[in-house]
Amino acid sequence: MAEKHKTEWRVVVGRATGIVVLLGGILLAAGLCNASAPPDNSVPSIFDPRSTPAESISHLSRFVLAITGLIFLVVFSLLLYAIVKFRNSDANSNREPAQVYGSTQIELAWTIIPILIVVVLFLATARVIHAIQDAPKPATAVEVTAIGHQFWWEFRYPALGIVTANELHVPVSDSAHPTPTFLKLLSADTDHSFWVPQLAGKTDLIPNRVNGMWIDPKQTGIFLGQCAQYCGTQHAKMLLRVSVDSPEAFDAWIHVQKQSVNRDDREVTGRQVFETTACVNCHAVGGTNATGRFGPDLTHLMGRSTIAAGAAENTSENLRLWVQNPGAIKPGSLMPAMKLSDADLDALVRYLETLH
């Protein structure tokens, strides 16, 4: 009886291990398929790179995966073989197996082979580190300063005199005329990290420290990412959108952004509400008395498709809800609820909607 019980366990062990391995394999395969499927870049997979740094990382990663996968297969099979082959098949036997204490040759082998593998992996890695980190900056590069704030992104283009927030615009870069974007990374408060997986690995934004990274997107479109270093309550909703524009679209965007004064003067009441409340202490709007830098620059607010670092779409209702009570969209955000009357609120939102 006890004997029978034991064999059953063995079968169960074998089968369950098999099932788990199979399941794991399927999951992984599904995950990787998933990783390269959608064309609209809504899934920011690291194995779907669209820029040189992300691409060389992806290549290296596949190489490392292949080698570790091979090691896994070999050791896994040996382990599986051992537990199946050397399981106690005769429960009644009290005979001890041959007592083996070690073997210098075998132990040397499994020390030296891993060392060789490490050498290969190390050299491959060192090459990619150097290629990405020590890449020279071409004269045609676009320079952007990204400043992390709790919980939004400020983007400045010093050479162009542009200040914007949350949605980064960069030109597409083709290999004939490379126009990579070099980012200088700063922080205004706590640590943040700039991570758009399809364009490059992440780099932290650390107060009192200047970091850098670069991207050269090969394809136009929107690429998603988000802050990847815990920075406080709303770390989760500190999202990133990178719009990779064709050269013409990028020039057009620059043209609009460079107009630092807003000439649309239809919404006088709303503008008055804006200029006479605390908004101006935290926000800047070109051509007005609003010069605050604590919150995002609003001069071209309507040029962005989302508000509050991607927490909501940029629609009239969301703008209204946001100004009325930012906590409803992003609890813990550093913009206070301004407690305006409904009439003021409506006028204010109408004004915000003129900020093209």
Add this chain to the structure above:
Amino acid sequence: MSSDAMAIHAAEVGAGRPWVQTLHEWVTTVDHKRLGILYVLLALIFLIIGGIEAIVIRIQLMRPHNDFVSPQVFNRMFTMHGTTMIFFVIMPVMFGFANYLVPLMIGARDMAFPRLNAFGFWLTAFGGLLLYFSFVGGNGLYGAGNAPDVGWFAYAPLTSRAFSVGHSTDFWTIAVLVSGFGSIATAINIITTVLCLRCPGMTLSRMPLLAWMNLVMAALVILAVSPLTAAQIMLSIDRYLGGHFFDTQAGGSAALWMHFFWIFGHPEVYVLVIPAFAFASEIIPVFSRKPIFGYPAMVAATVCIGFISMAVWAHHMFTIGMNSMANTFFVLTTMIIAVPTGIKIFNWLGTMWGGRIQFKTAMLFCVGFLFQFLIAGLTGVMLGTAPFNWQLGNSYFVIAHFHYVIVGGIMFCLFGAFYYWFPKVTGRMLNETLGKLHFWLFFIGFHLTFDTMHIPGVLGMPRRIYTYEPGRGWDTWNLIIGIGAFIQGLAILIFVANLVFSYFRGSKAGNDPWDAWTLEWSVSSPPPSYNFASIPTVSSRRPLWDRKHPEDPDNRYE
């Protein structure tokens, strides 16, 4: 039975005595076995608490835009979960086992400094209480948030007064500081015990691997916990005495804290995992019926890991913008450490090879450990590849990786150790049927959760986010992860039920239920308070093998 003997017997089982007296005995005890049990019980309580926190996190993330908890509560949950599991579950439970087993295995009557031992335990216990007292006292006068919410590695400047008002961060700092002193005290004790109290004949090269590995662990505790303790003091100076070590608004350095933390944090991984290796190195040979394969290599690999682990910390900081030379250096050290770790896995494999493997629950857990630790090691190599790390660092892939180490590796060995040594500690066997149920449920839950968890990381999901946008391909994975978490929770409940049930109703164990070879199995279960009536003398690594096989003793081959 004479009345004297009866009195002694009554005293032993504690029958008919006022419970305060029993309590008093346990609180004032300096016996290494009792302190060991106290450590383990403390850890079990915190395991349940930390587990509940994990479940809260997973429920919140089961679907996008969930509002099971607020962002503030979520951030406290992951901070408390991490801090609790590292400082108040795994460390104490490892100290507990070391306390209980090391003297017994080296033929000693107690630890070298019994009172320091008790002191260390109570510091740890009060450290844990302080941490949880933050739920009550953390608000301070500001009405600010209560429990700490800065993450378990508490990066500056989030911990500065500007970003962390109230006292929650202080509770975190003091809790870690106090328990850190306790850990250092215990480490000194373990080192002294191992070096000075071995029984006659037990040279260092005949010492059980468990003692060796705990020796290395204790050395690492002293080297690693000291800088952490220093950093906590510096942080308190920043917060209360106007210092500017980490206060970036006054020119302090955020990166300095990272260095301090990870120069602790990486060796800490080995502080936790080396005792787990120790369990595997005792359990696998006994249930394979063979001595450990390549004992000298095992010792050498452990010591090697100890040394190298002091030189890899910045692999936790590949994304902070170090230059390419520094990154390359830390890639090299990190990959080198894979070699001695690999040697261990092969040696355990060599131990099972040609053996007669008995799949008792303890062994099942250790075999599970071998498979899972293999995978954890390989994802570790991936993360050690700096460029790969620029993508995977701080993503869910890292979370999957280190839970593979801590749950799939350390916890599995730990459960193995519970099933293996429970009979020695209580005199009763843990129930095997419940044990196997526990194993399979935990095994399935573990793989559902942590295999799956790698995928959202690859798909760009960062850690520590209380919610996420739909449509990024993360939803399904997070749902599966959550389901796995519940299955693991259920398995832990079965385990606790088994502990309680078997303590009262388990079958009697006898001195040596596994037919094992180390000295603890030569005394009664539970062992008498003096451990050994007469100090044993040994002449090989497996003293009980020699006694059981006088015709073929070990020392001929060692």
